[in-house]
Amino acid sequence: MAIWTYNGLKxxxxxxxFPKENDFYEGFFSYLKFDADKCLNYxxxxxxxxxxxxxxxxxxxxxxxxxxxxxxxxxxxxxxxxAEAKHIIDIKKCIYCGLCVSECSNIAEAVxxxxxxxxxxxxxxxxxxxxKNNVKKSGKKKFGFFKKSLFVKHIxxxxxGACESEIAALNNPYYNMHRLGIFITPSPxxxxxxxxxxxxxxxxxxxxxxxxxxxxxPRFIIxxxxxxxxxxxxxxxxxxxxxxxxxxxxxxxxxxxKNGDILKTENIILVPGCPPNPFMILNAxxxxxxxxFAI
Amino acid sequence: MFKKFLxxxxxxxxxxxxxxxESSYYHFLTSSEELHELDITLGYKTxxxxxxxxxxxxxxxxxxxxxxxxxxxxxxxxxxxxxxxxDYFGLTGKLPDCVKLIRMFxxxxxxxxxxxxxxxxxxxxxxxxxxxxxYAYYAEKIKQISSEIVFSRYLMGINxxxxxxxxxxxxxxxxxxxxxxxxAFTDDKAADFKRFExxxxxxxxxxxxxEKIIKQNSETKSHIDRLKTTGKINAEIAEKLHAExxxxxxxxxxxxxxxxxxxxxxxxxxxxPVLYNDGDALSRYLVRIGEIRxxxxxxxxxxxxxxxxxxxxxxxxxxxxxxxxxxxxxxQHDMRSIYNYGSSGSGNNSxxxxxxxxxxxxxxxxxxxxxxxxxxxxxxxxxxxxxxSVESSEGPIFCxxxxxxxxxxxxxxxxxxxxNNFRVFKHFTKNTMMMDFNINETSYNFSVAACDK
Numbered sequence: 001m002a003i004w005t006y007n008g009l010k011x012x013x014x015x016x017x018f019p020k021e022n023d024f025y026e027g028f029f030s031y032l033k034f035d036a037d038k039c040l041n042y043x044x045x046x047x048x049x050x051x052x053x054x055x056x057x058x059x060x061x062x063x064x065x066x067x068x069x070x071x072x073x074x075x076x077x078x079x080x081x082x083a084e085a086k087h088i089i090d091i092k093k094c095i096y097c098g099l100c101v102s103e104c105s106n107i108a109e110a111v112x113x114x115x116x117x118x119x120x121x122x123x124x125x126x127x128x129x130x131x132k133n134n135v136k137k138s139g140k141k142k143f144g145f146f147k148k149s150l151f152v153k154h155i156x157x158x159x160x161g162a163c164e165s166e167i168a169a170l171n172n173p174y175y176n177m178h179r180l181g182i183f184i185t186p187s188p189x190x191x192x193x194x195x196x197x198x199x200x201x202x203x204x205x206x207x208x209x210x211x212x213x214x215x216x217x218p219r220f221i222i223x224x225x226x227x228x229x230x231x232x233x234x235x236x237x238x239x240x241x242x243x244x245x246x247x248x249x250x251x252x253x254x255x256x257x258k259n260g261d262i263l264k265t266e267n268i269i270l271v272p273g274c275p276p277n278p279f280m281i282l283n284a285x286x287x288x289x290x291x292x293f294a295i
Numbered sequence: 296m297f298k299k300f301l302x303x304x305x306x307x308x309x310x311x312x313x314x315x316x317e318s319s320y321y322h323f324l325t326s327s328e329e330l331h332e333l334d335i336t337l338g339y340k341t342x343x344x345x346x347x348x349x350x351x352x353x354x355x356x357x358x359x360x361x362x363x364x365x366x367x368x369x370x371x372x373x374x375x376x377x378x379x380x381x382d383y384f385g386l387t388g389k390l391p392d393c394v395k396l397i398r399m400f401x402x403x404x405x406x407x408x409x410x411x412x413x414x415x416x417x418x419x420x421x422x423x424x425x426x427x428x429x430y431a432y433y434a435e436k437i438k439q440i441s442s443e444i445v446f447s448r449y450l451m452g453i454n455x456x457x458x459x460x461x462x463x464x465x466x467x468x469x470x471x472x473x474x475x476x477x478x479a480f481t482d483d484k485a486a487d488f489k490r491f492e493x494x495x496x497x498x499x500x501x502x503x504x505x506e507k508i509i510k511q512n513s514e515t516k517s518h519i520d521r522l523k524t525t526g527k528i529n530a531e532i533a534e535k536l537h538a539e540x541x542x543x544x545x546x547x548x549x550x551x552x553x554x555x556x557x558x559x560x561x562x563x564x565x566x567x568p569v570l571y572n573d574g575d576a577l578s579r580y581l582v583r584i585g586e587i588r589x590x591x592x593x594x595x596x597x598x599x600x601x602x603x604x605x606x607x608x609x610x611x612x613x614x615x616x617x618x619x620x621x622x623x624x625x626x627q628h629d630m631r632s633i634y635n636y637g638s639s640g641s642g643n644n645s646x647x648x649x650x651x652x653x654x655x656x657x658x659x660x661x662x663x664x665x666x667x668x669x670x671x672x673x674x675x676x677x678x679x680x681x682x683x684s685v686e687s688s689e690g691p692i693f694c695x696x697x698x699x700x701x702x703x704x705x706x707x708x709x710x711x712x713x714x715n716n717f718r719v720f721k722h723f724t725k726n727t728m729m730m731d732f733n734i735n736e737t738s739y740n741f742s743v744a745a746c747d748k
Contacts, residue, residue, distance in 0.1 A: 162449050173432045204310070
């Protein structure tokens with residue numbers, strides 16, 4: 001066993017300096033940016049025909065792009081100027097399949113990726129990033145209840161296993177969640193945060209409520225991945241041939257009718273992505289820990 | 296209900312368990328140390344994947360569903376679906392070698408990553424935290440390379456019916472730079488292959504370090520002793536229960552599809568099976584180590600064949616092919632076109648018109664559409680079924696497709712090896728030590744999501 005202690009020391013510290021500086025790995029991306037000025041079709045078709053180009057919207061398998069909605073509700077003159085071209089890609093639904101970029105060369109020039117993580121898990125980009133956290137941002141007084149340590153209880157409510165793999169990766173030497181005082185706990189009674197992944201199936205919903213009842217206040221619920229947020233690629237698949245809508249509505253935690261009361265009372269934080277990058281999950285956990293979200 | 300004797304007690308574990316794991320329900324009957332009975336209940340996270348796939352609009356969206364049934368086996372699952380679809384359309388023999396090599400390259404990369412992750416879990420289960428962390432670090436590194444090169448940490452979105460999305464391979468840099476599209480593609484056509492070189496060399500350096508960990512791990516007595524004779528399975532019964540993948544190989548049953556029913560170019564490689572006869576956790580551990588080495592060899596061979604043996608013309612061909620299939624998401628257009636054609640009942644010429652029409656819509660030139668047209672000429676709906684089988688890291692994945700309605704497959708099913716392996720696990724866990732349960736379960740490396748599809 002002594003040899004492993006030696007080997008471990010010899011291996012050295014491989015962790016990132018993440019919260020102190022954004023030293024992400026080469027292929028990391030957090031959120032999509034959409035620059036309407038660069039989307040040529042967007043501008044040209046609007047000015048010529050009065051109708052926006054819908055190629056990317058048609059290609060999107062999850063309905064994350066909604067050019068039409070924003071067009072109908074707004075004045076087209078604003079669009080031509082790119083002034084209101086903010087709500088185009090909804091990152092709460094996007095699964096990063098890249099079909100929109102493949103489909104249309106113009107959106108490909110407009111879309112780019114940010115590797116910046118903001119404090120409140122959003123970024124400065126011109127995408128639909130209004131991640132509505134039920135928690136209010138603390139303006140004056142920080143909520144420092146979890147300042148020293150944060151305990152997380154993970155629940156899988158119907159994910160593909162990739163989210164679990166990403167959450168488990170937080171314990172590896174690269175991310176090393178422990179150094180920041182964040183721990184996975186086996187019991188909900190010691191938990192400060194419930195980390196929920198998956199489409200929130202009916203069978204798991206009862207178990208989730210049980211876990212929630214056993215988790216002491218103050219508590220946060222973090223929804224990891226697009227599955228619990230909007231259902232992702234599974235959304236709208238419940239009521240199809242052979243499947244009973246009441247039993248299998250893969251619409252996610254937020255859209256589930258059962259959760260009406262919970263959504264009003266609980267503090268919910270969203271971490272989109274399919275699967276969400278460990279950095280994103282870590283960032284959300286750090287935000288909770290440092291008290292950026294007030295109860 | 297279990298039959299209980301004096302001193303026996305039963306308890307349940309799950310669906311929500313310790314740590315980070317998938318939801319499954321275990322029901323134990325035990326008397327202190329010995330585990331007498333085990334009942335496993337799955338189905339807590341059934342997402343009705345097959346119905347979800349039937350509700351999609353085109354074949355690529357069905358691939359997205361297939362990838363997300365079990366995320367850690369995303370590439371193998373999408374490959375099995377693509378092979379089934381290609382079998383249905385009669386494209387199996389028409390695919391160029393480059394596409395096959397690229398698919399093999401990533402299939403082996405996924406196998407390698409899954410095995411390294413499992414070695415980390417096995418080391419963790421024997422309370423050797425240092426090697427567990429080291430393995431996990433290198434598995435993370437492989438995911439980071441995947442993210443860097445193919446835009447997904449879990450190798451999602453590479454396969455399409457009739458090819459690979461080369462756009463996905465080269466799209467990332469283009470997006471990051473936000474540069475001109477034409478420069479990224481046409482100026483350096485061999486650039487795609489440089490990416491494979493990068494992956495091969497990086498993975499090679501990790502493998503060197505991993506070999507050192509494996510060597511030191513095999514010298515650690517506490518580690519080997521815990522694995523030896525733990526979760527031993529009998530070859531005859533395992534064969535009757537249809538054990539698959541690593542579990543079967545550890546008991547000396549050769550059921551590797553790459554050898555028995557070669558797909559892609561595995562026939563050319565002349566692989567030797569990695570077999571052990573003991574059937575215990577150590578054998579499964581050794582099979583994984585053997586497969587890591589084998590997979591890395593295949594990755595090297597694929598890379599060499601891709602770069603050295605392929606002429607410039609081949610590279611151009613595959614580039615054009617990838618461009619056609621992946622570049623503008625033409626697959627969608629193709630399916631729409633076939634659908635239009637099928638409903639209108641017109642001939643081949645009209646379909647060609649359809650293709651060219653869609654190209655004009657995209658503002659692209661028509662010059663590179665020949666391959667695509669040829670590929671989908673045979674995509675006429677018929678009553679037969681397409682079948683695809685792929686050896687994933689844990690065993691074979693079978694996919695069957697049929698009932699093509701011009702857009703999607705209405706009849707579709709996929710089978711993972713885990714259902715069989717759960718049966719084997721349940722049978723051979725009886726009368727073992729409770730203390731060894733974690734090691735035993737980890738060495739099988741189950742994916743609950745694959746069973747609860």
